[in-house]
Amino acid sequence: MNSLFEAIFDTPKTSGYVLLDRRSEVVQELSYERLVQVSRQGAAELSAAFPSASAGSVVVLVFNDPLKFVAALFACVYLGATALPVAPRQVRRLASRLRAAGATLVVAEQALLPGLTDAMEGVAVLGWSGCAPLGAAAKGVGGVGPAPQSEHEVALIQLSSGTTGEPNTIELSPRNICSNERIIARHFGHTSASRVLGWLPHTHDMGLFGTLLQPFFVDCVGYVARPNDFVREPLSWLRGISRFAVTTSGAPTFAYASCACDPGFIDELDLSSWDVAFVGAEPVQTAVLGRFCDRFGAVGFDPKALMPCYGLAEAALFVTGERRGAGVRSIPCANGLVDGVTLVTPDVVCVGSIGEPGKTRVRLRRAGTLRATHPGDLAGEILVAGPSVTRSDGVAGTDNGWVATGDLGLLRGRRLYVCARLKDVIKVRGRSVSLAEIDQCVAATLEDPTVHVCSFDAPEPGGSNAVWVALQSDHVRIECDETLGRRIKAAVLADLGVSIRLRVFPPRPRRIVRTASGKLNRIATREACLLEPIAVV
Incomplete structure (x- = not known):
């Protein structure tokens, strides 16, 4: 074990995890002290059953149960x-990629074992069950000591x-x-008295670094749903916050939107304890957060608790975020912010300040011909560097420790605003247009927050590209007649100068695909939407 981990694991801890069900009832409690014991025992049993599971070997973890996973x-x-x-549902699809990463062993909870052996042919598969991971595989073994590991090893x-x-x-x-975890704890103001729910x-x-591991690192209680x-029930999230007086929780924008339009009864909620409501992983939309605040302000939610954040996997998670208690701050897009990119969103949201001591470093580099239109502003691709940022040679765009994020950012003073995903910016008749802007324009025309919108080219x-927009609701069939279809197309054409084609899908099967963090996966959505012929509106 690396000395950085060793210092954290060997520090006596007094808190633990609490697993919740949909009704916010306690299913299981696991103290951090007991977790460490289980993990040491599990390491001994893994080593006994599979001797090559040692320093440097790659072990694939396949779990639904979050507490078994963390053990x-x-x-x-x-x-x-x-x-x-x-994720269990991804193993078969990503099997070749997992092997290419050097996987020598798959450890999974018992219920998931059927099918894994076939999916990961040639790789050993072992089951993990509760506090005795491999049954009697290593009777009498009390646990392994920490294996030496450099702070730069994987x-x-x-x-x-x-x-x-x-x-x-x-x-x-x-080290990453x-x-x-230290940066998150410091920025969010976490102490042992904090209560985190994820x-x-x-x-x-x-989910991993923000709400599952963070409570362990700061020794505060971690509620896990x-x-x-x-x-199934978005308000179950807020019910847990209310019942256990949670201080920190968060999610992508779509989760706040789902709660804002959930018809469930909210009068029994008390959200006054929630003082860090982080939001990230996808574009932060002020209109969505405004609806959330309007609805839940009556039950104690403080809009100043909202904390827009920016991060990426190459930095483990967190890069920067708004100051605690500042709420959502934005600048209008009415007169354009970046020359060459049309933005129809009413504003872009500040995700924090750059250059603060102890945080990940951020700078911008030129992105093609894109330039800021306001004097004093800077626009370009966001680059990040620092002790949290991976130095893997496999990360495209690495330059002397700096990693290219693929995101178009704007700097006004020291404040950072994320405008678009560069790979989402397409050329239409010589103009640069963000697919996310098409999504927002269509959503604003629909005026129905329950409808999912995803555009793709x-x-x-004939060799040219067409811009498609897919519409799908979770539970009801969308009524989109020719009149509404024409109105949507006219709005996108007027605001962005783009002609679109609409496809409306029933709730099932799922066509609009999201990643594990809630981001739109446009590649998978395009494949799903064009899989079979369907009427075009």
Whole structure:
């Protein structure tokens, strides 16, 4: 074990995890002290059953249960092995990529074992169950001591969100992870008295580093809910915050939108304890957050608790965020902010200041012909560097420790605003247009927050590209007649100068695809939407 991890694991702890169900009832409690014991025992049993599971080996972790997952993750830490968390539904699709990453062992909870052996042919598969990971595989073994590990060795391989293609493998060292957890704790103001709640998948950076590992690192109580419970009933998230007086929780913008339009009863909620409501992973929309504040202000939610953040997997998670208690601050886009990119969103949101001591460094570099239109502003691709940022040679755009994010940013003074994803910016008749802007224009015309919108470009037989917009609701069939269709097309043409084609899908099967963190996956959506012929509006 690296000395950075060793100092954290060996420090006596008094708190623990609390697993919740959809009704915010306690399903299981696991103290951090007990977790460390389970992990040491698990490491010993893994080593006995599979001797090559040692320092430097890559162990794929496949779990639905977040507490079993974190115990298996810490077992890898004790072994000095490299953990590679993967969502169960992704194993078969990513099998070749996992093998290419050097996977020598798959550890999974017992219920998921059927099918994994076939999916990961040639790789050993072992089951993990509760506090005795491998049953009687290593009776009498009390636990392993920490394996030596350099702070620059690979402790964890994280899969990127895959918004613009297949997920990349991001190699993180103990230094990257520990540094980012310290930055998060300091920026959010976490202490042992904090109460953190998370429901995001533990296979993605925001769920793993933001709400699952952060409570362990600061020794505060960590409430853990399951993603499927939020999907079935968004208000279950806020019910947990209310019941346990949670101080920190957060999610992508879509989660706040889902709560704002959930018809459930809210009068029994009390959100006055919630003083850090972080929001990130996708464009922060002030209109959505405004609806959330309007609805939940009556039950104690303070708009100043909102904290827009910016991060990426190559920095473990967090890069920068608004100051605690500042709320949402934005600048209008009415007269244009970046020459050459048309923005129809009413404003862009500040995600924090750059150059603050102890934080990840941020700078901009020129992105093609894109330039800021306001004197004193700077526009370009966001670059990041610092102890949290991976130095893997596999990360495209690395330059002397700086990593290119692929995001178009604007600097006004020292304040950073994220304008668009550069790979989402397409050329239409010589103009640069962001697909995210098309999404927002269509959504504003629909005036129905329950409808998911995703635009993408696709090649035409003649060699040119067409811009498509997919519409889908979770539960009801969308009524989009020719009149509404014409109005949507006219709005996009008037605001952005783009002619679009509309496709409206029933709730099932799912056509609009999101990543584990809630971002739109335009590549997968395009493949799903063009899979079979369907009427075009």
